[in-house]
Amino acid sequence: xxxxxxxxxxxxxxxxxxxxxxxxxxxxxWRDKYERDAKKYWDVFYKRHQDxxxxxxxxxxxxxxxxxxxxxxxxxxxxxxxxxxxxxxxxATYPDVFIHACDFSPRAVNLVKTxxxxxxxxxxxxxCDLTIDDLSKHISTSSLDIVTMIFVLSAxxxxxxxxxLQNIRKVLxxxxxxxxxxxxxxxxxxxxxxxxxxxxxxxxYVRGDGTRxxxxxxDFLTSLFKENGFDVEELDLCCKQVENRSRELVxxxxxxxxVFYVTGGLNSSSCNEASVxxxxxxxxxxxxxxxxxxxxxxxxxxEVDLSxxxxxxxxxxxxxxxxxxxxxxxxxxxLKIRVLSKEYQHTCKSTGLMLWESARLMADVLAxxxxxxxxxxxxxxxxxxxxxxxxxxxxxxxxxxATDGDPKALELLNRNVTSNLKPPFVTNCLQxx
Ligand SMILES: C[S@@+](CC[C@H](N)C(=O)[O-])C[C@H]1O[C@@H](n2cnc3c(N)ncnc32)[C@H](O)[C@@H]1O
Numbered sequence: 001x002x003x004x005x006x007x008x009x010x011x012x013x014x015x016x017x018x019x020x021x022x023x024x025x026x027x028x029x030w031r032d033k034y035e036r037d038a039k040k041y042w043d044v045f046y047k048r049h050q051d052x053x054x055x056x057x058x059x060x061x062x063x064x065x066x067x068x069x070x071x072x073x074x075x076x077x078x079x080x081x082x083x084x085x086x087x088x089x090x091x092a093t094y095p096d097v098f099i100h101a102c103d104f105s106p107r108a109v110n111l112v113k114t115x116x117x118x119x120x121x122x123x124x125x126x127x128c129d130l131t132i133d134d135l136s137k138h139i140s141t142s143s144l145d146i147v148t149m150i151f152v153l154s155a156x157x158x159x160x161x162x163x164x165l166q167n168i169r170k171v172l173x174x175x176x177x178x179x180x181x182x183x184x185x186x187x188x189x190x191x192x193x194x195x196x197x198x199x200x201x202x203x204x205y206v207r208g209d210g211t212r213x214x215x216x217x218x219d220f221l222t223s224l225f226k227e228n229g230f231d232v233e234e235l236d237l238c239c240k241q242v243e244n245r246s247r248e249l250v251x252x253x254x255x256x257x258x259v260f261y262v263t264g265g266l267n268s269s270s271c272n273e274a275s276v277x278x279x280x281x282x283x284x285x286x287x288x289x290x291x292x293x294x295x296x297x298x299x300x301x302x303e304v305d306l307s308x309x310x311x312x313x314x315x316x317x318x319x320x321x322x323x324x325x326x327x328x329x330x331x332x333x334x335l336k337i338r339v340l341s342k343e344y345q346h347t348c349k350s351t352g353l354m355l356w357e358s359a360r361l362m363a364d365v366l367a368x369x370x371x372x373x374x375x376x377x378x379x380x381x382x383x384x385x386x387x388x389x390x391x392x393x394x395x396x397x398x399x400x401x402a403t404d405g406d407p408k409a410l411e412l413l414n415r416n417v418t419s420n421l422k423p424p425f426v427t428n429c430l431q432x433x
Contacts, residue, residue, distance in 0.1 A: 025199035041210030046107035051083035080152030084112040102128035165228035184254040230260040330367035352384035352409030363388040370396040385412035
């Protein structure tokens with residue numbers, strides 16, 4: 001027999017948990033959304049940053065020049081090409097290479113095609129999701145000399161990484177090489193995720209803008225490639241201490257640089273040639289723990305991407321671009337309010353950095369009915385960064401005290417108050433933590 005509260009029970013069972021109730025990371029709802037909309041988040045990234053975020057990767061020649069130069073015209077595939085920071089230094093240095101380049105963000109591919117150095121004789125750029133679209137529909141099987149994979153695999157969820165490698169394996173020549181660079185566990189940016197609710201799964205996090213980053217361990221990386229038909233030719237853990245003198249900070253950046261080849265694919269001559277540079281990883285018989293010990297941990301002069309925006313991601317400092325200006329017009333007032341940009345709101349724990357509909361309504365009520373606060377002393381609790389109710393009230397109240405518990409919200413509130421209220425009203429509006 002149905003119990004009397006069956007409808008409530010059913011409704012409760014259908015509830016979707018959107019925000020995590022604990023500090024254990026993002027909820028399944030958001031985890032699924034980040035996966036489903038991964039392409040969209042990256043496309044918005046390029047809409048926002050265009051080609052200004054990453055610096056050109058000029059280290060490729062120094063690190064991997066001996067793989068790229070040499071006899072004959074080399075065919076390269078740059079996967080996850082972004083705005084082309086790997087492509088254009090390569091075509092400038094090597095007149096004989098042809099580069100296929102793909103990304104799942106249509107805006108990124110468009111940035112490549114509209115780059116001043118783009119020419120169809122040297123580059124073919126196309127949209128492709130490496131986890132879904134078959135590369136062999138664009139490129140002949142076993143035809144590529146080199147695949148470059150620079151800070152791309154970390155953007156893919158670990159469950160789907162095997163699909164990417166199997167996809168690439170089909171188009172790489174048996175003697176070809178996959179040149180890899182990506183984040184390592186212990187990188188400063190990973191440490192900065194600790195304590196925030198941005199963890200999706202082990203070593204996998206979502207950034208404020210919805211793009212994701214995985215941090216590889218040596219074991220994970222070697223097993224992943226081996227299980228998907230590759231052997232390791234070189235694998236280095238690179239560490240660099242970066243100093244920011246003005247902020248008095250020392251940052252440890254860590255990443256892996258590796259070269260992989262298709263298992264059983266190398267002919268004996270290239271094998272010998274390879275072993276000059278090889279450490280122990282290329283050999284099947286080496287036990288993982290030996291490989292771990294043999295890992296070269298080097299403090300070196302690799303060039304690190306420290307463009308301003310990467311630095312701000314690392315320092316956690318909101319750049320002015322993280323904010324957006326919105327206009328609010330409660331009757332008789334015009335307020336320009338700075339709030340956290342919409343694309344950053346979804347991972348922001350604070351509820352005080354956005355403007356709530358209820359605040360708009362209340363500000364409107366107060367603006368239409370100034371007698372509610374006229375001649376009175378008013379305290380607003382949890383006003384958030386907008387503080388629009390307090391600002392509207394400051395016109396008629398004797399004193400307004402606007403409060404919030406979030407220092408970031410107060411910081412923005414200060415800016416909003418200063419830019420919207422002129423003396424004598426501004427002295428009436430105080431903020432306390
Ligand atoms: C950090 S950027 C690296 C860009 C470029 N490789 C470079 O050297 O500057 C990562 C790129 O991977 C792309 N990406 C992420 N997941 C992808 C997927 N499943 N298929 C294709 N591209 C992907 C993103 O759109 C982004 O452009």
